[in-house]
Amino acid sequence: MNNSDSSDVFHQIHIDVARNATDDFNLFHDRNRWRRINHNPFKGPIALGFQLESLVEHKVFLHRRLHNENLLISDNNLHFSNYQFSFVNAVKPGQEILIDIKKSQFKQDPETMLSNRITVKSGGALALLGYKTESKFALFLPNPHIPQCGVLNQYPDRSFISGSSFFLKRKFITTSNAKNFLCGSLVDQDAFFDHFNNKAVFPEIFPCSLISSALLEKAVIEKHDFERNPLVYMSHKISIDRSYLALLKSGDALYILIRQIPPEERKEGIGHAIESPYHYECYGLMEDKTILYRALISLAPLEQILNTLK
Incomplete structure (x- = not known):
């Protein structure tokens, strides 16, 4: 039996609040600067x-x-x-968003996992496809580098770690930004x-969302042309350690380390039709170098995507 949720709608104010809470200055989300993007097909x-x-x-x-699955x-x-x-x-402002969560799948062999396949439609078209999985061990980057x-x-903020190819972006976690991000995401x-x-529990995606700011800051330093060569997300693979997330407090520093890596071996299916060099290994570290999250982020030039649609 499928679990189809009621619809939600983002408006521009939600996008503005979410991007301000995470310092995401990507032109695609800007109510004015989206017009500067070369051959922008989204018209807003x-x-x-x-x-x-x-x-x-x-x-x-x-x-x-x-479904009493927390126990x-x-x-x-x-x-x-x-x-x-x-x-x-x-997903554009004003479009109806429908999130469908398939029945939970629990398995113990070879590893214990609880997983759900999820589809997200916006304006009647498929927008997001994938899985949310709970596990004992990180499913992505299990052997971090x-x-x-x-x-x-x-190290100064927005600097490269000497002796490595990692770029460092330092952010400070605040409850105010987390609250605004939740409001922008239509979450209570x-x-x-x-x-x-005295309840303060940071949501899982909020600290991960700061990856966008880190990627943008790195691109600025590398003089990437956001108008002539815009990039869009192709896929996210993220593992978050909830035991460390529970220790996160307002005012804590988060050190985001990112580096460009070779693309994964090409596979069939959605998200693998376009070959792109923009693949990143990302880590969110706490002050003591505890790994709060690890992520594999893939982007593609908008021009490549448009060419595949011709």
Whole structure:
């Protein structure tokens, strides 16, 4: 039996709030500057990829609660939350968003996992396709390649780690930005924050959403032309350690390390039809170098995508 949720709608104010909360200055989301993008087919601003995933996160949370699956997660120590999504189409302001969460699949062999296949449609067209999975171990980048770089706060913000190809972006986690990001994602912030009951639980996707800012900052330093060679997300593969997420506090520093890597071996299916050099290995580290999350992010030039549609 499928679980089809009620529809939601992003308006431009939601996009503005989400991008401001995460310092995402991508032209695709800007209510004015989208016009500067060369051959922009969207004819207006579009929603953030992480904004859409935040809405998915909350819908899965409600699904878990409805089906009493949180006990299953805790009993099996499934403290890694994993997102694997291919971006198929853009989500525009005013379009009806429908999120369909398939029945949960629980398996214990060879590894214990609880997983749901998810589709997201916007304006009647497929926009996002993938899985949300709970696991004991990180499904992506299980053997992380963190550089031996000493104390992280010794490096300037927006700098390259000496002796490695990693770029460092330092962000500070705040409840205000997290709340705004949730509001921009059509998520009730009271599910995470309640000052009267001393409740402050950061959502999973919020710290991951700061990857966009890091990628943009790196591109600026490398003098990438955002107007003539715009890039769009093709896929996200993210593993978040919820046991460390629970320790996150407002004011904590988050060190985002990213580096460009060779593309994965080409496979069949959505998100693999376009070969692109823009693949990144990303880590979100806490002050003591604890890995809060790890991610594989793939982008493609808009021109390549448009050429495949001709």
